[in-house]
Amino acid sequence: MPNEVKIECPKCSWEPDGQPHWQCSCGTVWNTFDTAGRCPSCKKQWKHTCCPTDPGGCGQWSLHLDWYKNLDKWLEKEIEAVKQEVMV
Template identity: 45%
Template structure:
């Protein structure tokens, strides 16, 4: 997938490292490799944190906001915000 990924707040670009950990099972993985879904327990993470110690801003943003140029119709298929 050739989507560009960067923080919507500070434009930090993840480099494919396992910066994130699952809220449910604590697995550490690259959240963008699976579109926010934990590869172990399947939990969907709708918000993704920007990694401050890796150069980011520590802010939380909706996962889909991280994808640059994501087609609008694709977003409608992938996400249903109920809150």
């Protein structure tokens, strides 16, 4: 993933620390940003992600995609790159 893409809580700007702070309804505990919100065990896709309070988050739920900052810019660049490849 490009450096410009930053992951942080849209509500309080807490940044995930790579630790498994999320628990699925099936009991699996994992780092949801490793899998873009999908449980590695039961494959449930979580559209919303809770900001974990233990490591300093605010405890509020936000759309998983809203956690990714600059993703739009990155996507734009990728699309531009693809367009250019197609034209060449």
